[in-house]
Amino acid sequence: MAKIKTTYTCKECGAPHPTWEGRCSRCGAWDSLEETVVRKAAGGLGAARAVPVATKTPRQLKNVSAQDSERVRSSFPGWDTVLGEGLVKDSVTILTARPGAGKSTLLLQLAQEYAQKGLKVLYATGEESGSQIRARADRLFTAIHDHIWLLASQDMDEVEAQAHAVDADIIVIDSIQTFRLPEHPQRAGSPVQTVACTEKIMDLCKNPVKKRAALLVGHMTKADEMAGLRTLEHMVDTVLLLEGDPSEELRILRSTKNRFGATGEIGLFEMKQNGLMEVKDPSSYFTTDRKDKGIIGSAKCILREGTRMLVIEIESLVSKSFTPYPMRISENMPRDRLNTLLSVLEERAGIPLGDKNVIVRTTGNIRLTESASDLAVMMSVASSVQKKPLATDTAFVAEVGLTGELKRVSHAKQRVNELHRLGYKTILTADTGHATLKQVMQSVWGRNR
Template sequence: MKIKTVYQCTSCGYQSPKWAGKCPDCGEWNTLAETAQVRGSTKAAKAAPKQPVSRLSEVETGSDQRLLTGIAEFDRVMGGGIVRDSVTIITSPPGGGKSTLSLMAASALAKQGFRVLYASGEESDSQIKNRADRILDTIAENIWIVADTSMDNVLDAIREIDPDLIILDSIQTFSLAEFLPSRAGNPTQTMECASALVAQAKNKSRPRAVLMIGQMNKSDEIAGLRALEHLVDAVLVLEGEGADELRCLVATKNRFGSTGEMGFFTMTEAGLASIENPSAYFVTKRERGDSVSGSAIAVLKEGSRPVIAEIESLVSPSFTPYPSRISETMKKDTMNTLISILEQRGGIKLYDKNVVIKTTGGLYLKEQAANLAVLMSIASSVYDKPIPSDWAFLADVGLTGELKRVPSMESRIKELDRMGFKQVFIPAGGMRELHLENIRVVEAKFLSQLLNHVFGKKGNG
């Protein structure tokens, strides 16, 4: 066996015989890391076992190919449970809850009789046990733990225990002896360890589900080569960190479900709890007549489902030459654009006012469907006039002050109807008739018309 030292880019995988400050391939700086390239290895030279050829029409699929954890939001994001022969990677910022969620999934499946192997290269077995005692009501007998950084030992444990689910925490902490002296976390070690798990999962005679935890780098991406994301079947990102109670699980890739699907959790002392009715969670519950100024309701599309969200605004006099524009729930450029529209088309002057925007529950506003509700919440704060709590606003607003349609109007309105809202304002024209029980649909063409209708104020266009 011959060992040759090369320098591999941790961003794109480019290999160079000598170190350089800038990767010649992708142009990133300080990404070339020293690694050992093994040649002539007997193990590496072994041919892969031949897989039988099958007709596509004869391949069996079905609901029995999935493992349901019973964690509602997790199963939703996975597309209806974990596929038996799949490889999934979960990543989040430090303290985001990825190890907690993985352990909860392990416990849920173990209680159903499935065998689970939990391998950790970051924590000792006592640390894992302490977490389990804190978040699990009971610990199932058929969960096995391997606290080791050797992937060879993990593979031996897989052969010994024959698990249905393998959890690896985290993939960047493991190494194969075949590729030493390359250290754990090196792109070569990470990819080879991941490939070994893929081979375990895709074994047709004994399929297994694999859940890998991936560390996140300072760019909020999975640490290591981008090829790792191409190798696995699903990539889940758990958003939220530290003291934040809200956690959002997003599928940025899913071969067996909807990419972009989102699940919501709250972080509690007993682990992650599913938010099974987000439309109730992201709205302040008020009785009719208890409306407050500065609040407006929007309907967002989070994954495949509509979610009702409350937007709150606070407008106050500014005593400095440069008024504050503050929001952690939307892009600052978007906020400034909307304020300009409200000034020019709505006739509301904000040049000497501070404007603060937030959402109930900390939900981030990524969609243009929330724009009208943002403007109405600001106007409500300026006029100090409440909007009825059972009214909602569903439209984008153009630079001309015109209200514009947004995707999935029908499903959003039906969600408002389901939650008992009484009135929703939408753009004029193009709306087909819906069979609604509670809600009245009101159409408007311009922002100024809506401001006049709701607040009795006339705008500029």
């Protein structure tokens, strides 16, 4: 007879605890322990053990076809690029975002896209009623395709049964934290239920007899991370993040894990009344069209997001501080990195910042993850301090070291070519004869700056 033991598992880090505690002793998260029932088989060392029966025969790796994974493309080039040129049929993808970012809207649009290509789509929702999904579909589409089936249920066994019943090619789960399996006593959303339901979906999708693709919605925590155990991210094939403020139109889709393509790719969308639409001209979101008129505190640079080159505008505001500790604020880059760049600017270029508040942001609120933006950030701040504008057809592309020297960046030639193609006349890099930050400033504003 099986022995039943109750333990408590942290839903943030997965650490087991013999008794309930208000705070996890491993990760320090508060109110994160959930009850877990463990069943242990009775019997000692001499207890009989079942011997597993082989159901699959291994093949030599060289004899496995690399074309076993078929891809399905949509009319959203950004979505296909992020996935690695299309959705792989025997794959499991999870999409996470803040509430209201447009996860359900995007997946419903994709369901219509794939249905129009002749694929059967099962849309399983555990959060909304069928009438709510229908209302959203009526807003998005002029006509709903016949190949979309809707299931409003939180029972994963029922999802599996209906996937077989309609012979679904693509399964949408909205969201994975709302589904449960009856054989587990934990509530929906617990680590045990979430992992078990994901395993069920994986077995369903990776069946060699009938390959399917699954698109899962995952909840996001207040720390802007996917809710639940990190195990969930390891289990699935692709992890996607949809970034964007619900009060704004722009949405950035990026991959943080992809077994079928490169990570770091992004897709750009804007939220309209009739759903998410691909952004055709990114420069309209990340730069301001000021014609030939420069403005104080604004500098341009070019970032590489995956295979895409994006010209962005960096804006700075510098003001006198009336407190002992001036503010250093930026939503687009780590505070430590901003403080480092400001220290180099003060020590190596002689720009006084000790009693100044500094605020840095990007147009479109895109993150500055590349060091290629160092020079543009520093020139933007210097422009704001000295009240001198920078030309709108000038771009800055270089990393700046602690010595104030300019460093070369990756894919420099492609960046420069793209800037030339867009009409930028002056591009200052480590390869244009400027060895230091101070030399760049003298070149732009003259020696008597």
